[in-house]
Amino acid sequence: MILVTGGAGFIGANFVLDWTRQSDEAVLNIDKLTYAGNLGTLKPLQDNPAHVFARVDICDRAALDALFTQYKPRAVLHFAAESHVDRSIHGPGDFIQTNMVGTFTLLEAARHHWSTLPQAQKDAFRFLHVSTDEVFGSLAPADPAFSEITPYAPNSPYSASKAGSDHLVRAWHHTYGLPVLTTNCSNNYGPYQFPEKLIPLMIASALGGKQLPIYGDGQNVRDWLYVGDHCSAIREVLARGTPGETYNVGGWNEKKNLDVVHTLCDLLDEMRPKAAGSYRDQITYVKDRPGHDRRYAIDARKLERDLGWKPAETFETGLAKTVRWYLENQTWVDEVASGDYRKWVEINYMQRV
Ligand code: NAD
Ligand code: TYD
Numbered sequence: 001m002i003l004v005t006g007g008a009g010f011i012g013a014n015f016v017l018d019w020t021r022q023s024d025e026a027v028l029n030i031d032k033l034t035y036a037g038n039l040g041t042l043k044p045l046q047d048n049p050a051h052v053f054a055r056v057d058i059c060d061r062a063a064l065d066a067l068f069t070q071y072k073p074r075a076v077l078h079f080a081a082e083s084h085v086d087r088s089i090h091g092p093g094d095f096i097q098t099n100m101v102g103t104f105t106l107l108e109a110a111r112h113h114w115s116t117l118p119q120a121q122k123d124a125f126r127f128l129h130v131s132t133d134e135v136f137g138s139l140a141p142a143d144p145a146f147s148e149i150t151p152y153a154p155n156s157p158y159s160a161s162k163a164g165s166d167h168l169v170r171a172w173h174h175t176y177g178l179p180v181l182t183t184n185c186s187n188n189y190g191p192y193q194f195p196e197k198l199i200p201l202m203i204a205s206a207l208g209g210k211q212l213p214i215y216g217d218g219q220n221v222r223d224w225l226y227v228g229d230h231c232s233a234i235r236e237v238l239a240r241g242t243p244g245e246t247y248n249v250g251g252w253n254e255k256k257n258l259d260v261v262h263t264l265c266d267l268l269d270e271m272r273p274k275a276a277g278s279y280r281d282q283i284t285y286v287k288d289r290p291g292h293d294r295r296y297a298i299d300a301r302k303l304e305r306d307l308g309w310k311p312a313e314t315f316e317t318g319l320a321k322t323v324r325w326y327l328e329n330q331t332w333v334d335e336v337a338s339g340d341y342r343k344w345v346e347i348n349y350m351q352r353v
Contacts, residue, residue, distance in 0.1 A: 001028055001073045002019070002027055002075045003076045004016055004027055004028070004029050004079065005030050005031070005058055005079055005106065006031055006037070006079035006080030007029035007030070008037035008039055008053075009031070009036050009080070010036070010190075010192055010227070011079055011130070011188055011227055011231070012031070012080070013042060014190065014191065014192060014230075016042065017042075017045070018231045018235075019235070024050065026049075027050065028054065029052065029054070030053075030064075030067065031080065032055065032057045032058070032080070033055055035340050035344075036082075036194050040335050041332070059101050059102045059105050061105050068110070069113075074125060075127070075128065076110050076128065077128045077238065078129045078130060079130045080098065081098060082158070082161070084158070085134075085159075086348050087344070088161070092157035095158055095161040099164065099165050100161050103129070103165035107127070107169065107178070110178065123179075126181060127169070127179065128182075128237060129182045130185070131185075132159065133146050133185060133186045133248065133250070133298050134159035134293065135166060136152060136153060136154075137153030137155055137293065138293035138294045138295060138296070139295040139296065143297075145297035145298055145299035146184070146248060148184075148247065152166075156293070169182055173243065174244075179244075181241040181244075182245075182247070183233065183249050184248050184298075185225055185249035185298070186224065186249070186296060186297075186298045188226075189224055189227065189318065189319070189322055190228060190322050191325040191326075192332070193227070194336060195333055195337060196344060198222075199319075199322065200326065200333070202260075203264060203323060203326045204333055206264070206268050206279040207272065207326075207330075211282055211284040212265075212279070212283045214261060214283060214284065215287070215352075216287075216292060217285070218261070219257070220292060220293070220294055220295065221256055221295040221296065223251060223253055223254050224255060224260070225253070226318035228313065229249075233309050234249075236308075240307050241306075247302060249303060249309075250298025250300040250311075251311045251313070251318075252298075253314070253315040254297050261283060262280060263315075265279035266280075267320060267323045268323060271323060271327060272327060286349065287351070287352040
């Protein structure tokens with residue numbers, strides 16, 4: 001069995017759904033179900049005995065120990081985190097708690113379990129930590145993309161808390177010998193992403209006739225990775241990555257935010273035309289995010305060279321799939337856009353006008 005943390009969130013749920021389609025190996029899925037966790041995403045697994053869900057906070061050591069003892073997983077895939085930069089600016093405490101204290105607690109529970117295993121199982125055990133390219137800071141336009149040896153320079157409470165968790169994972173390998181793997185990936189997009197992040201927010205707002213808020217001048221660059229490609233990279237790293245190594249995962253898709261939103265509007269104009277005009281008419285410029293990183297770009301050559309992984313989707317194919325998914329799954333969006341979500345939209349965007 002494998003243990004997945006944060007498997008009711010965007011990437012974790014995509015990973016669990018892909019895994020259960022491709023493997024007979026069972027999944028123990030633990031998630032606290034914060035605002036970002038949604039069991040509705042896991043509905044297709046309702047009657048699947050190969051999926052076990054436990055509502056647990058990764059900061060709860062006793063609950064983690066009990067699950068490790070009962071299920072004896074051969075690997076941990078650690079997705080659980082507070083993941084939204086804007087929320088980390090408004091309230092950094094939860095980020096320190098889950099991303100740092102939670103990762104520490106999970107590492108300790110995994111180390112305890114690992115230390116009890118017979119030698120062959122100990123050698124085969126893996127702790128795969130899912131991290132972000134944001135730990136490397138911000139690039140100037142002509143800088144080379146982030147590689148695995150780029151120094152850490154996190155700029156937001158979110159990226160600082162993820163950087164801290166990466167350092168803990170590294171130290172648990174060097175000090176205790178825990179067989180860890182770390183992946184640092186770029187901005188993901190695809191089905192089941194919470195509509196607080198750029199792409200799903202813009203799709204939902206466009207369809208709802210609302211404004212499309214571009215922070216600052218819209219020239220910030222992100223490197224976009226289709227979530228299905230991220231999941232396939234993680235499966236490769238888990239199967240064949242070298243313990244102690246880190247792997248950058250990217251889609252080779254550097255885009256300016258404004259270009260992303262223009263492309264989205266064009267796709268929507270084609271797939272769900274408005275009665276009059278274009279979705280582009282809804283674009284509006286709002287006050288910038290404090291400390292907004294200008295550019296992220298991932299050099300994913302190590303993953304290709306060492307493990308033969310390459311993304312299957314281009315930005316155009318991935319984005320078209322994503323827009324189609326949101327058009328066909330409006331009820332999923334309506335379900336997650338609860339009262340709490342509306343409160344967040346008020347807090348974040350009222351301060352930008
Ligand atoms: P998400 O916010 O959609 O989901 C996070 C999940 O973790 C939720 O289901 C939430 O309920 C759960 N969770 C939060 N705190 C928890 C706790 N204390 N205990 C147990 N569960 C808890 O995040 P995501 O976009 O799916 O990101 C997954 C991972 O990938 C994160 O570690 C994130 O830092 C990393 N990452 C994401 C992106 C991206 O573009 N989304 C890019 C790079 C890295
Ligand atoms: P986001 O999806 O929050 O990811 P991250 O900040 O982790 O890269 O944002 C992606 C980019 O889009 C980022 O440069 C901020 C920008 N952005 C907007 O311009 N408007 C918005 O409403 C949001 C949510 C993001």
